[in-house]
Amino acid sequence: MERVILIKYGELTTKKGNRKFFIQTLYQNIQKKLKNLDVHITKDISRMYVTFQEKDLEIILKKIQEVFGIHTFQVARKVPTDIKTIQEACLEVMKEEDFHTFKVETKRSDKSFPTPSLEFSRQIGGIILKNIENIQVDVHTPDVLLQIEILKGYTYIYTNKQYGLGGYPVGCQEKALLMLSGGIDSPVAGYLALKRGVPIDCVYFEAIPHTSLNAREKVISLTKKLAKYKDKINLHIISFTKIQEEIYKNCDSDYTITIMRRMMYRIMEKLSLKYKALAIVNGESIGQVASQTLHSMSVINQVTNMPVIRPVACLDKLEIIDLSKKIDTYDISILPYEDCCTVFVPKHPVIHPTLKKCLENEEKFDFSKLIDEAVETHQTIVVEEEMEDFSNDLF
Numbered sequence: 001m002e003r004v005i006l007i008k009y010g011e012l013t014t015k016k017g018n019r020k021f022f023i024q025t026l027y028q029n030i031q032k033k034l035k036n037l038d039v040h041i042t043k044d045i046s047r048m049y050v051t052f053q054e055k056d057l058e059i060i061l062k063k064i065q066e067v068f069g070i071h072t073f074q075v076a077r078k079v080p081t082d083i084k085t086i087q088e089a090c091l092e093v094m095k096e097e098d099f100h101t102f103k104v105e106t107k108r109s110d111k112s113f114p115t116p117s118l119e120f121s122r123q124i125g126g127i128i129l130k131n132i133e134n135i136q137v138d139v140h141t142p143d144v145l146l147q148i149e150i151l152k153g154y155t156y157i158y159t160n161k162q163y164g165l166g167g168y169p170v171g172c173q174e175k176a177l178l179m180l181s182g183g184i185d186s187p188v189a190g191y192l193a194l195k196r197g198v199p200i201d202c203v204y205f206e207a208i209p210h211t212s213l214n215a216r217e218k219v220i221s222l223t224k225k226l227a228k229y230k231d232k233i234n235l236h237i238i239s240f241t242k243i244q245e246e247i248y249k250n251c252d253s254d255y256t257i258t259i260m261r262r263m264m265y266r267i268m269e270k271l272s273l274k275y276k277a278l279a280i281v282n283g284e285s286i287g288q289v290a291s292q293t294l295h296s297m298s299v300i301n302q303v304t305n306m307p308v309i310r311p312v313a314c315l316d317k318l319e320i321i322d323l324s325k326k327i328d329t330y331d332i333s334i335l336p337y338e339d340c341c342t343v344f345v346p347k348h349p350v351i352h353p354t355l356k357k358c359l360e361n362e363e364k365f366d367f368s369k370l371i372d373e374a375v376e377t378h379q380t381i382v383v384e385e386e387m388e389d390f391s392n393d394l395f
């Protein structure tokens, strides 16, 4: 008996004008996700159909769980529209389930099928009751809902649906650049941006020799986790050493973090132009540290007109941690390697910085050349989910 995975689209069904584009993007994303498997994918306006080899089912379902833009999915039996065949298939499906209560629902799109939907559901329910022990019908909250869709020529039979990730297919929006540090917050911010269909490149600022290659490895590992949701992610690595050293030498110590973040934003803006990205995404969360008070954010933000998206801005740290566990980045994020922000952290960072003082500090050294140099000399690694770990001596 043939089985097929039915995939129902997520929120995109509400966006009528863009529906075709959204479905096409989702289709391509699922194709990429299942590229090494022997599958055949077709689509129509309401859902997608994946035929597969039985031996691959488990891995396919796991991969489908990692694609944004899917509302629900289920494995359905596909049988010829013939009463006896449907009855037998329904019974077979239900015998595989572990349940006490059930309900049958029939949708009869093929009106030439002789039995009306309600009556057919009742008939099938009767057969199930007769053949399986210790079960009963519950039309309100059944353990198992058996659904039968009768179409012209063939019929789909399936039980409980599984929920997909929701969101929009990645690629439905324009590109953004994610500031990815080795911490807990920024990978979660990246995940949430991807969830809204935004394809991201990642940008990592490193300060070798003050930060180690292990710290870079960590960021690559985090990017690999995000690459589950977008088949390849460009990771741009910026050498931030000279800028940080000059900030440290020239600027007031309580302003070093504020100035450093203004420099990061300036570089992000230049990179965005280069890579045609329309927004910056980062893991800032209101009030979490001195540089994330609204005061600090406002002063730091004044170096750019680009939208800065902060998906975790209003989440508690514990909520961010929960998400990071869910997306499997937490254990990597808590590895103890120094980040460039932590290496140079002053004893008393300013909580209420002023623009005037930022500008005064920034006049003490000509940072513009170093900013251009950082942009020009950056390296890019294309990161894939299943990529081998890099060895340090590659760098």
Ligand code: ATP
Pocket (backbone or CB within 6 Å): 178, 179, 180, 181, 182, 183, 184, 185, 186, 187, 203, 204, 205, 206, 281, 282, 283, 284, 288, 289, 291, 339, 340, 341
């Ligand atoms: P995270 O847990 O993501 O490291 P955080 O709470 O440690 O965040 P900060 O170090 O102040 O916060 O950084 C705020 C945000 O700035 C980060 O979430 C990240 O988006 C960005 N950021 C900080 N350091 C770097 C870096 N070295 N490279 C790229 N982005 C960075």
Ligand code: MG
Pocket (backbone or CB within 6 Å): 181, 182, 183, 339, 341
């Ligand atoms: Mg950090």
